Amino acid sequence: MTTDVIVTHVDADELHARVEQLADLLVDTVDGGASIGFLAPLDRAEARAWWKERATGVAAGQLAVWAAHAGGRVLGTVTLAFPDKPNSRHRAELVKLMVHRDARGRGLGRRLLTTAEEAAATAGITLLHLDTETDSPAERLYDAAGWTRIGAIPDYAAAPDGVLRPTSIYFKKLIPAAPTR
Template sequence: MTDPASTAVPATAARIRPLTARLVRDQAGDGLASLLLDAVAGGASVGFLAPLSRADAAGWWRGVAERMERGTRRVWAAYGAGGRLVGTVSLVRAPMPNQPHRGDLVKLLVHSEARGRGLGAELLATAEAAARLAGLTLLVLDTETGGAAERLYRRVGWTPAGTVPDYALTPAGDPHPTTYYYKRL
Protein backbone atom coordinates (compact mmCIF):
# COMPACT_ATOMS: atom_id res chain seq x y z
CA MET A 1 0.00 0.00 0.00
CA THR A 2 1.29 3.46 -0.89
CA ASP A 3 1.92 5.86 1.98
CA PRO A 4 -0.56 8.76 1.42
CA ALA A 5 1.99 11.25 2.76
CA SER A 6 4.23 10.52 -0.21
CA THR A 7 1.51 10.74 -2.87
CA ALA A 8 1.47 14.06 -4.69
CA VAL A 9 -1.85 15.51 -5.82
CA PRO A 10 -2.63 18.52 -8.01
CA ALA A 11 -2.46 21.91 -6.29
CA THR A 12 -6.14 22.51 -7.06
CA ALA A 13 -7.40 19.40 -5.31
CA ALA A 14 -6.93 17.50 -2.09
CA ARG A 15 -7.00 13.75 -1.79
CA ILE A 16 -8.79 12.42 1.28
CA ARG A 17 -7.68 9.06 2.62
CA PRO A 18 -8.29 7.05 5.76
CA LEU A 19 -5.29 6.84 8.05
CA THR A 20 -4.09 3.80 9.92
CA ALA A 21 -2.85 4.00 13.48
CA ARG A 22 0.67 3.40 12.16
CA LEU A 23 0.43 6.35 9.77
CA VAL A 24 -0.90 8.59 12.53
CA ARG A 25 1.99 7.57 14.74
CA ASP A 26 4.48 8.08 11.88
CA GLN A 27 3.09 11.54 11.03
CA ALA A 28 2.39 12.67 14.61
CA GLY A 29 5.50 14.81 14.96
CA ASP A 30 5.40 16.22 11.45
CA GLY A 31 2.29 16.88 9.34
CA LEU A 32 -0.31 16.13 12.00
CA ALA A 33 1.43 18.19 14.67
CA SER A 34 1.88 21.06 12.19
CA LEU A 35 -1.83 20.98 11.35
CA LEU A 36 -2.83 21.10 15.04
CA LEU A 37 -0.28 23.86 15.76
CA ASP A 38 -1.67 25.91 12.87
CA ALA A 39 -5.23 25.55 14.19
CA VAL A 40 -4.31 26.59 17.73
CA ALA A 41 -2.11 29.47 16.54
CA GLY A 42 -5.05 30.66 14.43
CA GLY A 43 -7.32 30.79 17.46
CA ALA A 44 -9.35 27.63 16.84
CA SER A 45 -10.94 26.25 19.97
CA VAL A 46 -9.97 22.61 19.47
CA GLY A 47 -9.11 21.69 23.04
CA PHE A 48 -5.70 23.27 23.50
CA LEU A 49 -4.32 26.49 24.94
CA ALA A 50 -1.63 28.59 23.25
CA PRO A 51 1.21 28.28 23.00
CA LEU A 52 1.00 24.60 22.12
CA SER A 53 4.37 22.89 21.79
CA ARG A 54 5.17 20.56 18.91
CA ALA A 55 5.95 17.84 21.47
CA ASP A 56 2.51 18.19 23.08
CA ALA A 57 0.77 18.23 19.68
CA ALA A 58 2.68 15.11 18.60
CA GLY A 59 1.89 13.40 21.90
CA TRP A 60 -1.80 14.10 21.46
CA TRP A 61 -1.73 12.52 17.99
CA ARG A 62 0.12 9.46 19.34
CA GLY A 63 -2.77 9.09 21.81
CA VAL A 64 -5.16 9.21 18.86
CA ALA A 65 -3.21 6.32 17.29
CA GLU A 66 -3.73 4.29 20.48
CA ARG A 67 -7.49 4.91 20.37
CA MET A 68 -7.51 3.90 16.70
CA GLU A 69 -5.81 0.61 17.61
CA ARG A 70 -8.57 -0.03 20.15
CA GLY A 71 -11.12 0.51 17.37
CA THR A 72 -12.82 3.52 18.94
CA ARG A 73 -11.67 6.17 16.46
CA ARG A 74 -11.19 6.55 12.70
CA VAL A 75 -9.23 9.37 11.10
CA TRP A 76 -9.18 10.71 7.55
CA ALA A 77 -6.55 13.07 6.18
CA ALA A 78 -6.60 15.41 3.22
CA TYR A 79 -3.41 15.85 1.24
CA GLY A 80 -2.78 18.83 -1.00
CA ALA A 81 -0.03 19.85 -3.38
CA GLY A 82 3.13 17.83 -3.04
CA GLY A 83 1.45 15.38 -0.67
CA ARG A 84 1.30 17.96 2.14
CA LEU A 85 -1.22 17.16 4.87
CA VAL A 86 -3.83 19.96 4.86
CA GLY A 87 -6.78 18.60 6.84
CA THR A 88 -8.21 15.90 9.09
CA VAL A 89 -11.49 14.74 10.56
CA SER A 90 -12.19 11.93 13.03
CA LEU A 91 -15.18 9.75 13.81
CA VAL A 92 -15.54 8.37 17.33
CA ARG A 93 -18.11 5.66 18.00
CA ALA A 94 -20.30 6.26 21.06
CA PRO A 95 -18.93 4.07 23.88
CA MET A 96 -22.15 3.13 25.67
CA PRO A 97 -24.15 -0.03 24.89
CA ASN A 98 -27.36 1.96 24.42
CA GLN A 99 -25.81 4.13 21.68
CA PRO A 100 -24.55 1.75 18.97
CA HIS A 101 -26.24 3.94 16.37
CA ARG A 102 -24.35 7.15 17.27
CA GLY A 103 -20.96 8.70 16.68
CA ASP A 104 -19.13 11.97 17.30
CA LEU A 105 -17.33 13.94 14.62
CA VAL A 106 -14.25 15.51 16.16
CA LYS A 107 -11.14 17.47 15.21
CA LEU A 108 -12.18 18.75 11.81
CA LEU A 109 -8.98 20.66 11.07
CA VAL A 110 -8.16 22.47 7.83
CA HIS A 111 -4.81 24.22 7.52
CA SER A 112 -5.17 28.02 7.30
CA GLU A 113 -3.58 28.02 3.83
CA ALA A 114 -6.18 25.53 2.52
CA ARG A 115 -9.36 27.13 3.89
CA GLY A 116 -12.15 28.56 1.79
CA ARG A 117 -11.92 25.91 -0.94
CA GLY A 118 -14.53 23.42 0.26
CA LEU A 119 -12.11 21.04 1.96
CA GLY A 120 -13.94 21.13 5.30
CA ALA A 121 -17.18 20.10 3.56
CA GLU A 122 -15.35 17.30 1.71
CA LEU A 123 -13.86 15.97 4.94
CA LEU A 124 -17.28 16.06 6.61
CA ALA A 125 -18.89 14.25 3.67
CA THR A 126 -16.19 11.56 3.83
CA ALA A 127 -16.72 10.94 7.55
CA GLU A 128 -20.52 11.00 7.16
CA ALA A 129 -20.39 8.44 4.34
CA ALA A 130 -18.18 6.15 6.43
CA ALA A 131 -20.55 6.53 9.38
CA ARG A 132 -23.48 5.47 7.17
CA LEU A 133 -21.53 2.43 5.95
CA ALA A 134 -20.79 1.53 9.57
CA GLY A 135 -24.53 1.56 10.33
CA LEU A 136 -24.58 4.80 12.29
CA THR A 137 -27.75 6.86 12.01
CA LEU A 138 -26.91 9.87 14.18
CA LEU A 139 -23.81 12.04 14.42
CA VAL A 140 -23.09 14.83 16.91
CA LEU A 141 -20.37 17.44 17.24
CA ASP A 142 -19.59 20.60 19.14
CA THR A 143 -17.96 23.79 17.95
CA GLU A 144 -17.09 27.27 19.11
CA THR A 145 -20.20 29.42 18.75
CA GLY A 146 -19.98 32.04 16.02
CA GLY A 147 -16.91 30.69 14.24
CA ALA A 148 -16.35 29.73 10.62
CA ALA A 149 -16.83 26.05 11.45
CA GLU A 150 -20.33 26.77 12.71
CA ARG A 151 -21.25 28.38 9.40
CA LEU A 152 -19.91 25.30 7.58
CA TYR A 153 -21.93 22.87 9.70
CA ARG A 154 -25.15 24.79 9.10
CA ARG A 155 -24.44 25.03 5.37
CA VAL A 156 -24.01 21.25 5.00
CA GLY A 157 -27.16 20.30 6.89
CA TRP A 158 -26.23 19.98 10.55
CA THR A 159 -28.89 21.06 13.07
CA PRO A 160 -28.02 23.14 16.14
CA ALA A 161 -29.14 21.46 19.37
CA GLY A 162 -28.17 24.14 21.87
CA THR A 163 -25.46 26.42 23.17
CA VAL A 164 -23.57 26.16 26.45
CA PRO A 165 -22.11 29.47 27.70
CA ASP A 166 -18.45 29.57 28.76
CA TYR A 167 -18.08 25.89 27.85
CA ALA A 168 -14.42 26.00 26.83
CA LEU A 169 -11.49 28.36 26.75
CA THR A 170 -10.16 29.76 23.50
CA PRO A 171 -6.45 29.17 22.86
CA ALA A 172 -5.89 32.61 24.45
CA GLY A 173 -7.63 31.42 27.63
CA ASP A 174 -10.92 33.31 27.29
CA PRO A 175 -14.21 31.53 28.09
CA HIS A 176 -16.35 31.04 25.00
CA PRO A 177 -19.72 29.40 24.28
CA THR A 178 -19.97 26.11 22.43
CA THR A 179 -22.85 25.00 20.23
CA TYR A 180 -23.80 21.34 19.86
CA TYR A 181 -24.99 20.05 16.48
CA TYR A 182 -26.48 16.80 15.24
CA LYS A 183 -27.13 15.20 11.88
CA ARG A 184 -29.39 12.27 11.15
CA LEU A 185 -28.00 10.02 8.45
Protein backbone atom coordinates in the same frame (compact mmCIF):
# COMPACT_ATOMS: atom_id res chain seq x y z
CA MET B 1 -10.39 23.16 -4.08
CA THR B 2 -7.33 21.88 -5.81
CA THR B 3 -7.73 18.45 -7.36
CA ASP B 4 -4.39 17.20 -6.09
CA VAL B 5 -5.70 16.92 -2.51
CA ILE B 6 -6.37 13.31 -1.54
CA VAL B 7 -8.49 12.31 1.47
CA THR B 8 -7.62 8.93 2.95
CA HIS B 9 -8.55 6.90 6.00
CA VAL B 10 -5.65 6.89 8.47
CA ASP B 11 -4.82 3.70 10.36
CA ALA B 12 -2.60 3.60 13.44
CA ASP B 13 0.56 2.88 11.44
CA GLU B 14 -0.02 5.81 9.08
CA LEU B 15 -0.84 8.04 12.02
CA HIS B 16 2.58 7.26 13.48
CA ALA B 17 4.24 7.76 10.08
CA ARG B 18 2.56 11.17 9.61
CA VAL B 19 2.78 12.36 13.21
CA GLU B 20 5.07 15.31 12.36
CA GLN B 21 2.69 16.56 9.65
CA LEU B 22 -0.31 16.02 11.92
CA ALA B 23 1.43 17.94 14.70
CA ASP B 24 2.11 20.81 12.26
CA LEU B 25 -1.58 20.90 11.36
CA LEU B 26 -2.67 20.90 15.00
CA VAL B 27 -0.27 23.70 15.93
CA ASP B 28 -1.38 25.77 12.92
CA THR B 29 -5.06 25.23 13.73
CA VAL B 30 -4.65 26.35 17.33
CA ASP B 31 -2.40 29.27 16.39
CA GLY B 32 -5.07 30.28 13.86
CA GLY B 33 -7.60 30.67 16.68
CA ALA B 34 -9.68 27.51 16.30
CA SER B 35 -11.09 26.28 19.58
CA ILE B 36 -10.34 22.57 19.43
CA GLY B 37 -9.30 21.89 23.01
CA PHE B 38 -5.88 23.52 23.25
CA LEU B 39 -4.50 26.86 24.36
CA ALA B 40 -2.08 28.92 22.26
CA PRO B 41 0.73 28.78 21.74
CA LEU B 42 0.65 25.01 21.38
CA ASP B 43 4.02 23.33 21.79
CA ARG B 44 4.93 20.98 18.91
CA ALA B 45 5.97 18.27 21.36
CA GLU B 46 2.53 18.45 23.00
CA ALA B 47 0.85 18.29 19.58
CA ARG B 48 2.98 15.30 18.57
CA ALA B 49 2.19 13.50 21.86
CA TRP B 50 -1.53 14.18 21.45
CA TRP B 51 -1.57 12.59 18.00
CA LYS B 52 0.48 9.60 19.19
CA GLU B 53 -2.12 9.02 21.92
CA ARG B 54 -4.83 8.91 19.25
CA ALA B 55 -3.15 5.89 17.62
CA THR B 56 -4.34 3.64 20.45
CA GLY B 57 -7.97 4.63 19.89
CA VAL B 58 -7.58 4.22 16.13
CA ALA B 59 -6.10 0.74 16.54
CA ALA B 60 -8.93 -0.22 18.93
CA GLY B 61 -11.65 1.02 16.56
CA GLN B 62 -12.76 3.74 18.97
CA LEU B 63 -11.64 6.49 16.57
CA ALA B 64 -11.69 6.76 12.79
CA VAL B 65 -9.44 9.44 11.30
CA TRP B 66 -9.23 10.80 7.76
CA ALA B 67 -6.51 13.09 6.48
CA ALA B 68 -6.43 15.37 3.47
CA HIS B 69 -2.96 15.59 2.02
CA ALA B 70 -1.18 17.05 -0.98
CA GLY B 71 2.43 17.62 -1.84
CA GLY B 72 3.66 15.68 1.17
CA ARG B 73 1.67 17.81 3.65
CA VAL B 74 -1.38 17.04 5.74
CA LEU B 75 -3.79 19.90 5.08
CA GLY B 76 -6.73 18.73 7.17
CA THR B 77 -8.23 15.99 9.29
CA VAL B 78 -11.54 14.85 10.68
CA THR B 79 -12.24 12.20 13.30
CA LEU B 80 -15.23 10.16 14.38
CA ALA B 81 -15.32 8.96 17.99
CA PHE B 82 -17.43 5.86 18.60
CA PRO B 83 -19.03 5.27 22.02
CA ASP B 84 -18.35 2.00 23.79
CA LYS B 85 -21.73 1.58 25.49
CA PRO B 86 -24.22 -0.94 24.02
CA ASN B 87 -27.07 1.59 23.98
CA SER B 88 -25.15 4.15 21.90
CA ARG B 89 -23.62 2.15 19.09
CA HIS B 90 -25.93 3.85 16.58
CA ARG B 91 -24.18 7.20 17.02
CA ALA B 92 -20.77 8.81 16.80
CA GLU B 93 -19.24 12.16 17.66
CA LEU B 94 -17.54 14.25 14.99
CA VAL B 95 -14.38 15.68 16.54
CA LYS B 96 -11.31 17.66 15.52
CA LEU B 97 -12.24 18.82 12.04
CA MET B 98 -9.12 20.82 11.18
CA VAL B 99 -8.02 22.61 8.03
CA HIS B 100 -4.63 24.28 7.73
CA ARG B 101 -4.89 28.06 7.33
CA ASP B 102 -3.15 27.78 3.93
CA ALA B 103 -5.94 25.52 2.63
CA ARG B 104 -9.04 27.25 4.02
CA GLY B 105 -11.77 28.67 1.85
CA ARG B 106 -11.44 26.03 -0.88
CA GLY B 107 -13.99 23.47 0.24
CA LEU B 108 -11.65 21.15 2.11
CA GLY B 109 -13.59 21.37 5.39
CA ARG B 110 -16.79 20.43 3.57
CA ARG B 111 -15.01 17.57 1.79
CA LEU B 112 -13.69 16.18 5.08
CA LEU B 113 -17.10 16.55 6.71
CA THR B 114 -18.78 14.72 3.83
CA THR B 115 -16.16 11.95 4.00
CA ALA B 116 -16.87 11.40 7.71
CA GLU B 117 -20.64 11.50 7.20
CA GLU B 118 -20.53 8.97 4.35
CA ALA B 119 -18.21 6.64 6.28
CA ALA B 120 -20.48 6.83 9.33
CA ALA B 121 -23.55 5.97 7.23
CA THR B 122 -21.67 3.07 5.64
CA ALA B 123 -20.81 1.81 9.14
CA GLY B 124 -24.50 1.88 10.11
CA ILE B 125 -24.30 5.05 12.20
CA THR B 126 -27.64 6.87 12.15
CA LEU B 127 -26.84 9.87 14.35
CA LEU B 128 -23.83 12.18 14.49
CA HIS B 129 -23.28 14.94 17.04
CA LEU B 130 -20.64 17.58 17.68
CA ASP B 131 -19.88 20.73 19.58
CA THR B 132 -18.15 23.81 18.23
CA GLU B 133 -17.40 27.33 19.36
CA THR B 134 -20.46 29.54 18.97
CA ASP B 135 -20.15 32.15 16.20
CA SER B 136 -17.07 30.44 14.75
CA PRO B 137 -16.53 29.82 11.03
CA ALA B 138 -17.20 26.15 11.76
CA GLU B 139 -20.82 26.97 12.57
CA ARG B 140 -21.34 28.25 9.02
CA LEU B 141 -19.95 24.98 7.67
CA TYR B 142 -22.24 22.81 9.80
CA ASP B 143 -25.29 24.97 9.07
CA ALA B 144 -24.62 24.79 5.30
CA ALA B 145 -24.11 21.01 5.51
CA GLY B 146 -27.55 20.44 7.00
CA TRP B 147 -26.62 19.94 10.64
CA THR B 148 -29.17 21.01 13.28
CA ARG B 149 -28.07 23.38 16.05
CA ILE B 150 -29.91 22.53 19.27
CA GLY B 151 -28.49 25.21 21.54
CA ALA B 152 -25.45 26.66 23.19
CA ILE B 153 -23.75 26.20 26.54
CA PRO B 154 -22.28 29.45 27.94
CA ASP B 155 -18.62 29.55 29.02
CA TYR B 156 -18.15 25.94 27.94
CA ALA B 157 -14.52 26.01 26.84
CA ALA B 158 -11.60 28.37 26.65
CA ALA B 159 -10.64 29.60 23.19
CA PRO B 160 -6.94 29.35 22.31
CA ASP B 161 -6.44 32.79 23.90
CA GLY B 162 -7.85 31.48 27.20
CA VAL B 163 -11.15 33.41 27.09
CA LEU B 164 -14.20 31.32 27.99
CA ARG B 165 -16.58 31.01 25.05
CA PRO B 166 -19.98 29.43 24.49
CA THR B 167 -20.22 26.18 22.58
CA SER B 168 -22.99 25.23 20.15
CA ILE B 169 -24.28 21.66 20.06
CA TYR B 170 -25.26 20.13 16.71
CA PHE B 171 -26.62 16.84 15.44
CA LYS B 172 -27.30 15.24 12.08
CA LYS B 173 -29.50 12.23 11.34
CA LEU B 174 -28.01 9.90 8.75
CA ILE B 175 -29.59 7.39 6.45
CA PRO B 176 -27.55 4.19 6.69
CA ALA B 177 -25.93 3.19 3.42
CA ALA B 178 -27.44 0.22 1.64
CA PRO B 179 -25.40 -2.93 2.26
CA THR B 180 -23.07 -3.87 -0.54
CA ARG B 181 -22.82 -7.41 -1.84
